[in-house]
Amino acid sequence: MADNILELRDVKTHFALHTGFLVKRRAGAVRAVDGVSLAVREGEVLGLVGESGCGKSTLARTILQLVPATGGSVLLSGRNLGTASRAELQACRGDLQMIFQDPYASLNPRMTVFAALAEPLRVHRICPPSEVRGRVHALMETVGLSPRLARKYPHEFSGGQRQRIAIARALALRPKVIVADEPVSALDVSIQAQILNLLSRLCREMNLTLIFIAHDLSVVRHISDRVAVMYLGKIVELGPAEEVIDRPRHPYTRALVSAIPVADPEVERGRQRIVLAGDPPSPIDPPAGCAFHPRCPHAVDRCRQAVPPLVPSGPGREAACVRLGEI
């Protein structure tokens, strides 16, 4: 079995809330990420799904050290990023890269594709200056862009092409781990498929580890080896992607899966849907016990009392529900 390249140990990212205009008072916290433990194996694609506001982006930004964790630790190849020295952090900066939903926002509109890709190579002294040009062209070819387009600006590209540029930029430093936050959510299906194929191929060929965040479960099922389902800052179910999505165990995952529209009218017409009442609750004042209990059709008294831990729920699978055996 491959080693864990990335490990999260009880990671918490809380944002302090303040009231008052002149005198700020602490008024509780947004528990955006609230105790996530996860081991990601080298070369695997881990999908991360959950409703809006459940903390996916915050977890991604915490892994990248873009926001400080308020608890727990993030380990990259065994090194604790939270306690690493500046020099140590600098040394592994290139190992972790991020891709965002909106490639337009993550690319400098005044930089040509060439400049955008050459910059990280120069700043991090990845190759001698004389080789930068060749490397940029090779990167462009890797992501399926013709090097002839190197002198163009981001606005001259379509959404899908811009996402290719963002991917090439992330690849420039030869990272070990890429965290992609909804990289295809803004794209049309036909373009989405092109980018998914590209990411799959890159992971295979370069033995990249990919954390792939999305809210579309069918996309996640396709690209991921394993999937983690988040609800209100916590992982509630984890396991092989197909298993979890085809045979969900946690009541929340079941509801989520049953809400995905299937592009087949006959399937749709014969379908029994679990329609959840209400919106996801607020991470400011999460419900006691299992955070899902107010919307859960199976909730009993026990669910309100203690936060259920992730427990084994099948081969390679875990779920955080005290009623797994009963429902």
Next chain:
Amino acid sequence: MALLTVTDLRTTFHTRNGVYRAVDGVSFSVERGETLGIVGESGSGKSVTCYSIMGLVPQPPGRIEGGSAMFDGVDLLRCSPRQARSVRGKRISMIFQDPMTSLNPYLRISEQVIEPLLIHERISRKEALGRALAMMEAVGINDAARRIRFYPHEFSGGMRQRVMIAMALVTRPELLIADEPTTALDVTVQAQILDLIRREQRELGMAVMFVTHDLGVVAGLCDRVQVMYGGRIMETGDTLTLFRSPLHPYTRALQRSVPGLQPKGEELFTIPGSPPDPSKPAAGCGFAPRCAFAADACTKARPELELAAPGHAHACVRARAGEISVGA
């Protein structure tokens, strides 16, 4: 007779970079009580079709170049402003992807939900408030009596969507035009909103034009579907037929791109290239440059939408000539 009949609608935008043919000769009709799905990729002209019917195309830069939209004997594209007002907002309502397009952030929800009633019906404020409250309850807003006094920002995204739907339905319209009302929502909230639209549709017997790019949503909601590409309709038919036996290569390609329907581990099916540039209309079929079946004939003349079977029409010359079968 159909409730709404759109014939040869052509809408353009005149910009510095040229003339964009957003909607380029679109004809369709909506029957009373039915749900018509409009699918297509970004920029295919779905929203502009709806805006043209609702009189919401900004002019300039927009211009309705031609065509008609007959609603119960009135051509919405040509009638007097007074006639238009008696239809739009009362007998036809529209909801949007972003509820803040139709909600005023500075007004209490109560004022906004009663507004269409006060404009279109001779009823008192009190009566209007009663109707508004009943509608808010019908769309599943708990504690409506208190929350009707809220401002839009005090609601979550899903709840705002419900408020907008309540506002659109309060006049009991005969046609609801829904432009991707669930695209920005979580699947769980989307399921709630789709349920709500279905239920209200049954209660009011209203017709729905539902714009989406999600074939899954169409499969579960719509009686008929119309597939748009580059400002034109490529194929239209009843939902079951269109999904089971599509005739146009674009419909089939769109269907094959859905990741949920493809075996895991294999490469996903992709449509090569990118969507057409609306300022450079093609001489032939707009999809030809990306079509796996394209031949010379496809680039010569623009194919018209023609019936292949009752209720099932498409605009592919090769399928019509029996030269190709896209299969499903």
